[in-house]
Amino acid sequence: MVEISQIQAEARKIFDTYDVQYILGYSNESFGIQPVPFFAKKKPDVNHLIFSPFCVNNLTMYLKNYEGNEKIGIVVKGCDSRSLIQLIIEKRIPRENLVIIGISCGGVIDQKKFQTKFPDVIGSVDVVEKDDLFIFTIAGKKHQVSKKEVLLEKCIHCEYPTPLLYDVLLGEKKQPFKSESYSDVKQIEAKSLQEKWNFWEKQFSRCIRCYACRNICPVCFCKECSAEQLNPQWLRRSVTISENTVWHLTRALHVAGRCTGCGECERVCPMSIPLMLLNKKMLKEVKDLFEYTPGISVDAKPLLAAYKPDDPEDCII
Amino acid sequence: MKSYTIKKDKVSDFISHLIKKNIVWGPVKQDDTIIYKQINTPQEITLDFLKVKIPPKTIVFPQTETLVRFHKEKDVTTETPSPEKKDAIIFGVRPCDAKSFLLFDAVFKGDCEDPFYCSKRATTILIGLTCINPPMNCFCSSVGGNPDDPSGLDILLTDMTDSYYMEIITERGEHLLKDFIGRTEATQQDTKKRDTICTQAKKSIKRQVSVERIDSILDAIFDSPYWETIAQRCIGCGICTFLCPTCHCFDIQDESSQNKGARVRIWDSCMFSEYSCHASGYNPRATQMNRVRNRIYHKFNYLLKNNQVLGCVGCGRCIDECPVHIDIVEIIKNARGVKQ
Numbered sequence: 001m002v003e004i005s006q007i008q009a010e011a012r013k014i015f016d017t018y019d020v021q022y023i024l025g026y027s028n029e030s031f032g033i034q035p036v037p038f039f040a041k042k043k044p045d046v047n048h049l050i051f052s053p054f055c056v057n058n059l060t061m062y063l064k065n066y067e068g069n070e071k072i073g074i075v076v077k078g079c080d081s082r083s084l085i086q087l088i089i090e091k092r093i094p095r096e097n098l099v100i101i102g103i104s105c106g107g108v109i110d111q112k113k114f115q116t117k118f119p120d121v122i123g124s125v126d127v128v129e130k131d132d133l134f135i136f137t138i139a140g141k142k143h144q145v146s147k148k149e150v151l152l153e154k155c156i157h158c159e160y161p162t163p164l165l166y167d168v169l170l171g172e173k174k175q176p177f178k179s180e181s182y183s184d185v186k187q188i189e190a191k192s193l194q195e196k197w198n199f200w201e202k203q204f205s206r207c208i209r210c211y212a213c214r215n216i217c218p219v220c221f222c223k224e225c226s227a228e229q230l231n232p233q234w235l236r237r238s239v240t241i242s243e244n245t246v247w248h249l250t251r252a253l254h255v256a257g258r259c260t261g262c263g264e265c266e267r268v269c270p271m272s273i274p275l276m277l278l279n280k281k282m283l284k285e286v287k288d289l290f291e292y293t294p295g296i297s298v299d300a301k302p303l304l305a306a307y308k309p310d311d312p313e314d315c316i317i
Numbered sequence: 318m319k320s321y322t323i324k325k326d327k328v329s330d331f332i333s334h335l336i337k338k339n340i341v342w343g344p345v346k347q348d349d350t351i352i353y354k355q356i357n358t359p360q361e362i363t364l365d366f367l368k369v370k371i372p373p374k375t376i377v378f379p380q381t382e383t384l385v386r387f388h389k390e391k392d393v394t395t396e397t398p399s400p401e402k403k404d405a406i407i408f409g410v411r412p413c414d415a416k417s418f419l420l421f422d423a424v425f426k427g428d429c430e431d432p433f434y435c436s437k438r439a440t441t442i443l444i445g446l447t448c449i450n451p452p453m454n455c456f457c458s459s460v461g462g463n464p465d466d467p468s469g470l471d472i473l474l475t476d477m478t479d480s481y482y483m484e485i486i487t488e489r490g491e492h493l494l495k496d497f498i499g500r501t502e503a504t505q506q507d508t509k510k511r512d513t514i515c516t517q518a519k520k521s522i523k524r525q526v527s528v529e530r531i532d533s534i535l536d537a538i539f540d541s542p543y544w545e546t547i548a549q550r551c552i553g554c555g556i557c558t559f560l561c562p563t564c565h566c567f568d569i570q571d572e573s574s575q576n577k578g579a580r581v582r583i584w585d586s587c588m589f590s591e592y593s594c595h596a597s598g599y600n601p602r603a604t605q606m607n608r609v610r611n612r613i614y615h616k617f618n619y620l621l622k623n624n625q626v627l628g629c630v631g632c633g634r635c636i637d638e639c640p641v642h643i644d645i646v647e648i649i650k651n652a653r654g655v656k657q
Contacts, residue, residue, distance in 0.1 A: 029644060031524070032453070036642045037550045057641060061552070120453055122523050206350065208371065208380065210586070212554035216640050228591050236572045237583040238381045268640035270370065270556050272349050 001129045002103050002170045007051050007075065010168050014073045014099050015043040023073030024059045025049040025101075033125045034111060037062065040073075051075065051170075053127055053134065056108045056152065058262045060084045064221035066093040074098060077105040078174075079154065081163035082260035082295030083218040088165075090258070090302055092221060102166025104174050107147055107155035109134070110267075114150050118143070154263040154276070157181075164296060182284045188277060200245070206271040207244040213265035213275055214251060219258045226250060248278065256282035257303030260295035318485040320503040325479055327499035332359035334497045335406050339442070342376055343408040344369050353407065364409055364476075367452045368634065372414050372562035373407050374421065377437045380559075380584045384433065384569070388577040400436040406493070409446045413457045413630040415469035417562035418443065423624040424565055433582075442489055445470040449518045454633030456524040456646055462631055464518040475511050482511040526646045527653075528617065528627060535618045537657045539610070547648055548609035550641045555586035557612065557635035557643070563628050566592070587611050613648055 011023050027038035027048040035055050040046050059074055060083040066072070072093070076084055081102060088095050106129045115121075118138060126137040134150060136143045148156060161174040188196060211227065214220045226234045227247060235250070236243045252275075259279045266276040286292050292303045300306075323331060335341050336357065343362035345354040351366045353373055386396045418438070425434040448455070448464035457463060467473050471490035475482040482503060485491045494500065503511075558564040568585040572578055585592055588609075593602040602608050616628030629645070636644050 029642060030647060031644060032642070034642050039549055062550075115453075120523070122453060202347075206347065206352070208555075208559050210555035210559050211589075212552070212556050212640055215552040215554040237568060237570050238572055238581050239583065240381065264640075268554075268556075270560060270638045 001106065002051050004050050004052075006170050007101065007103075008046050008049050010101050010170065011040060011046040011049050011073065012043060014101075015046065018071050018073070018099055020073045020099060021070040023049070023075070023099075023101075024062055025073075025075040026051060026055040026057070026059075028124070031122065033114075033121060033123075049075075051103060053107065053109050053129065054111075054125075056111070056267065058083055058216075058218060058264050060087060061216055061218040061264070063087055063093050064218055066097075069097065071097050071099060073101065075101045075103060076163050076166065077103050077108070078158065078160040078163050079105075079260070079262045081165045082160060083262050084295075085165050085298050086219055086258055086260055086295040088298050089300055090219070095298060098167075100163070100166045100168075102163030102169040104162045104169060104171030105155075105158075106161065106174065107151040107158065107177070109150050110152040117145065117150060152263065152267065154261065165298060180280075182280060184277060185281045185284055188281070201241060203273045204244040204248055205241045207239070207248070207273060208271060209239050209244065209247065210270065212268045212270065216264045216268045217255065217259075218262065218264075219255050219260075220251070248273075248275070252278040252282055255279065257286045257290075257292065258294055259283065318487075318491065320485065320508065321483040321494075321500040322477070322480045322503050322507050323474075323483050323500045325481065328364075328481065329359040330499045331497060332356075332362060332408065335408070335493065338403070340401065340403050340405045341408055342373070342405060362408060364446065366409075367450065368411065368632065368637070369409075369414075370634075371560060372417065372632070372634070373410050373443075374414075374417060374562055374565070376405065376407055377418070377441055378421065378425075378434060378565060378567075378584075382433060382582050384580045384582055386577070386579045387573070390576070401440065404440045404442055405437070406442045406444060408444045410443045410470065411448050411632070412445055412464060412466040412468070412470065412473070413448070413455070413462050413632040414562045415443050415445050416457075416462055416466060416630045417632075418469045420563050420620070420624075420626050420628065420630075421565060423626055427624070442493065443470045443472075444490075444493075445473040447473060447475040447515060447518065449476050449514055451518060451522045452633065452637075453523060454636040454644075454646075455522055455631060456526060456633060457631035458519055458522050459524070459526045459646075460528055460627050460629050460631040463515075464522070465515040475514060477507070477510055477514060482507055524633075524646050526650045528649065531649065531652070532618045532621045534652055535614055538652060538655045539614075541655050541657075543652070543655045544610040545606045547643065548604075548606040551588070551605050551609050551643060552640055553588050553590065553605050553608070554640065555584075555588055556638045556640065557645075558586040558588055559584055560634040560638055562630055562632055562634070563616070587615070609643075613645070616645075617649060 014020055014023060023040040025038050026035040028050055029036050037057050037059055040049055058080045060080050087093055121138055128135045132147050134145050134147055157178050157180050159176040159180055235246055261283055263276050341356050342353045343356050344351050344366050345361050346363045351369050352371055353369055356362055383398050388394050425431040451464055467486045471487045473484045566585045567582045569582045571580050594600045620626055620628035
């Protein structure tokens, strides 16, 4: 487990060694238990940096609109590092402009699950990881909880707990927790067309089109999103099942082969739409059809920009 | 006005009684989300909830509303959707959300009457439910509310474990009870019990913030770098505004295909860059800082000056749901300490 002093020491070193514009990390707010994204702009700001299994946000989304040439420091977990790799290979930010603090991650806590288990906790919560357990200290009292009970769903199936890209790694390298079996996707695949539609109709009809899924997504970085274009208007502003369906399917296809499965869209959806089912379906398709996994190597080419002379499909040439 | 008690096992009868003559909306559990839905049977309603995800504004000010339909054959014909004839009852409204209707009234019935809002509002009856267990981010008592505030409501129910205490607040509320026999007049003891529960509820609110002179405090720090430090982590989504019971901005668009279409109005959000963008491409609120600052000023400065009401009822939804945990209570609290 990563100590706060370690992360602050590394951040100080970064300010001493490089001329960084800021270091993107996490800090605590004065109220509540949820750490927030934090921009350390000067060396003294480093004192606010923290890390704990409550640090869920994927901070790489703040780099998707990166412009200029200044160096940025950033704290990444295993999953976040994959988004970062994807941003690098899609030329959103050059590798050499990044100073990366990697955190070997034991999984992060789902706020909803935590609050169901411990309602109305408002003071600070101390958390220690011990094998398959979290030990929470809430108001001086210790509670042992099996990790599985409170981890985000994506963490339970995490294949990359250790970042794939970093300048400095904090914590011991970790083995994958479990390989992704896509069992949830397979369950939907097994349904009839009508059953599938019944399922998705119910989900999409709840959508309020707040676009939090798009805005939180590291790889949703179009300067002008099709949802906003007026001439031609691809998507009506009316919030109806038809337009909502178009929106979610458009986004799923647009991030196919680019989505690394960080799960931020599903986490932030205020209407609890299971968006990761769509994204995981695309990840599975991309893997089956092209033997491609996004966000694994900075030397890879973006899936839809890559070409192999020995491609087995004759229609390519 | 009178007060009654109604046994919990009679609540279904009461709802059935209401359904007979009115359209009834109530909190319905859909997967993990509680939303207001039009109901046909009392069993669909759940009263075991803390907060309804989308505030009841959605019933008088729907996210998508058709203003006029048009159709072209030889000539162009138009058709305005006719207003619903029956009264609509919203069952299970929290006092904070009910209060937001008063703010809506100030805006939509103000200088210029909005016929679409006014026709629905005139036929909407609100049956409230005291917030006996205010969730974590609630702060209604800091912004002039209370867990049992009757403002805007027609009837207020308070959960007393085996029964509800039923306060009739308006004549319309009284009228609803006509021919309904499953109630008894409240005794002094009932009233005492209700008061204890409500005092306890108010005490259990975890968050407090002073809004005293907040308009002038904000006036002095409009150009402060404070707003940039708050906004830098904002992702610019519409959650805080769409789920806000008082946010009421909208866009109007003509949506047509071939020879027919409709003019619709749709919720808009000042958090979107498109919101303030001019046709020329110029955007007076060019950055997210401008937008976040506008949200706070609209609620705690502009509405106070223009309509003499606070634009926040303290429901805490924007705090609960923000993907990056931007916290309006902390923003207002810390604004006091910002150097002018």
